[in-house]
Amino acid sequence: MKISCVGGGPAGLYFAILMKRIDPSHDITVHERDPAGSTYGWGVTFWDELLHTLYGADPPSGQAIAAGSVRWDSWVAHVQGRATVVIEQGEVGFGIGRRELLAILAERARSLGVTIAYESEIDGEEDLAGADLVVACDGVNSALRERHAEHFGTEVALGRNMYVWLGTTKIFEAFTFAFTPTPHGWIWCYGYGFGKDHSTCVIECSPDTWSGLGLHEATEADALALLEKLFAEPLDGHPLVGRPRWQTFRTLTNRTWHRGNLVLLGDAAHTTHYSVGAGTALALGDAAFLADALHGESGLEAALTRYERQRMATIRPLQKTARLSAQWYExxxxxxxxxxxxxxxxxxxxxxxxxxxxxxxxxxxxxxxxxxxxxxxxxxxxxxxxxxxxxxxxxxx
Ligand SMILES: Cc1cc2nc3c(=O)[nH]c(=O)nc-3n(C[C@H](O)[C@H](O)[C@H](O)COP(=O)(O)OP(=O)(O)OC[C@H]3O[C@@H](n4cnc5c(N)ncnc54)[C@H](O)[C@@H]3O)c2cc1C
Structure with a gap:
């Protein structure tokens, strides 16, 4: 099969790896609009269950991901001025930097003969003439999906709160929640480690708190300085790093995930609120199911239909759970x-x-x-x- 994957995130790279493992004769190109080594966001969390799946599906990349991850088994929650609760030896979690994860997957994909074309932005299927299968793994704002939004039945539900995905040089040994009062309402962060010298820090608040604090009009430097001050205690005085680009979370659903030889994978097909830390694991899981369906069914339409049916049944309930989690914070x-x-x-x-x-x-x-x-x-x-x-x-x- 000649396969074009649009998007070199976890979904696209892992799908390319699994397809090549099953059948090295596939001709696969992953098109990524950004240069090699650049990505958005910081670290992502995942759980034991994912590691077992990765070891089974492709042991070399599973082992490299395990080796490149940090692990925690304790949880800390601070409410400023009131309490700190520590839960030790709870559920085991892992964190890995997105950059590291993508580097591992890209290296493995290349070693299996996948072509990765960086700085190759694809706007439509016409740029990919001759492909038997076009995989839209171009993330939540997928251009390929948006061109056929009516066919896919795309719906987006906007979350109410504002959030920003930052890094910090503070190393969180435990998964940390910190809630801080301000004269305009509460603001909180989720902090977790992902490497030797950085942790992730996702900061969230209501729109009233956000504008009350002047974050809607602050320069990037002023916003970082204010957030560092508000979270000085959990950050132990460490700086926040990254560009504070505030957003509201978009929960995306699609009525169908395929159209002819075009199929949606990962965030292009569905998103789950970051407070459940599942989007990357689901993107990797989609890749495994799609690769399996393509080799288990005789025709393309049957394979894409099976993939869509099986994954939707898993993901729809998770999206509802994630929405409840988001609403708790709202x-x-x-x-x-x-x-x-x-x-x-x-x-x-x-x-x-x-x-x-x-x-x-x-x-x-x-x-x-x-x-x-x-x-x-x-x-x-x-x-x-x-x-x-x-x-x-x-x-x-
Ligand atoms: C604040 C926040 C925290 C999160 N934390 C976690 C977490 O802890 N654990 C977890 O599992 N998940 C987490 N996620 C979710 C996770 O980041 C996504 O679910 C995951 O990245 C989806 O992978 P993907 O490959 O589908 O899409 P992406 O990772 O978005 O990759 C899409 C790729 O496509 C490329 N692209 C886009 N358009 C084009 C084009 N036209 N042509 C070529 N290339 C293109 C992009 O540059 C990008 O590299 C979090 C998300 C957010 C917002």
Whole structure:
């Protein structure tokens, strides 16, 4: 097969690797608009489960990713002036720099015979004449997808909060949450290590806090200086690095993920809020499923349909969970005044569908009972949606 991948992020590079492993006769080119070695963002988190998948799918890159990652098993949450809670020996997490991850995948892809064309921006399929398969792995703003937005049924839900993805020279040994009060509301950061000399620091606040602090009109240098001051304690006085480009998160869904020989992969197909730290793992998982479907089905349409069906079934529920996680932070005033242990406990239960509907203190007190109520709540929701659908049908009929 002659395959053109548009986008040299984790999805495109990993797909190219897996296809070449299965069948070295594939002719694969990855087109990346940026120069080699340049990327956006800082480190990304992932969990044990991903490492097992990577070891199985392509041991050399799995081992290199494990070797290039840092590991943590403790979590720290600070609420400035009130409490610091440390949870030791919790779930094991890993962090790796995006630059490092992409370098590992690019080197492995090249060693298998994949061509990587840097500084090669592709705007449409017409630039890729002769390809049997065009893979749009060009990220959340995919140009290939946007050209056919109606066919794909693209929908974007904007998050309410403002966020910025920065780095810092502070090395966080534990995954760290830090909440800081300001006269304009709370601002908080998520910090995690990813290498020997840098950590990631994602900073988030409500739009009112953002404009109240003057961040909407601050120069980049002033914004960094203000954020360093606000987070001086968790940063231990270390500087923040990077360009403060504020955004709201875009949760992207598509009704279908393929059109003829064009298929969407990774963030081009779906996004999940960064507070669940899953987008990269999902992009790599998409690559594995697509490679598998292409070698397990006899025709292209059947393979793309199977990939789309299987991955949508996995990803749709995760997108809902991620939305709940994002909403927990959007509703921070509901939780921030609780006694610290209660607040942190609910922070770790922010994926609950029940929590937004129950007074937080009651939810906390119900504790384990609430966990048991969750399936009952899901059943009620499901029943509710059936009833609504039937009454809609009755009204339409
Ligand atoms: C603040 C933040 C924190 C995050 N933290 C985590 C985390 O901790 N863990 C995690 O798993 N995920 C995290 N993510 C999500 C993760 O970054 C993405 O899900 C992941 O990068 C998706 O990979 P991808 O290959 O699909 O897209 P991308 O990584 O976006 O790669 C797309 C590539 O396509 C290239 N491109 C775009 N257009 C063109 C074109 N026309 N022609 C050629 N090339 C093009 C781009 O330059 C880019 O290199 C986070 C996201 C954000 C915003």
């Amino acid at each position: 509703n921070l005033p509901r939780y921030i005044g609780l006694p610290p242990m209660e607040m942190f406990s609910l922070l770790f239960q922010r994926h609950s569908r029940l929590l937004p509907h129950v007074p937080p203190r009651l939810y906390y007190r119900l504790g384990r009972v609430a966990d048991r109520l969750e399936p009952l709540y899901r059943a009620t929701e499901w029943l509710g949606s059936k009833v609504t659908r039937r009454s809609d049908e009755a009204a339409a009929g």
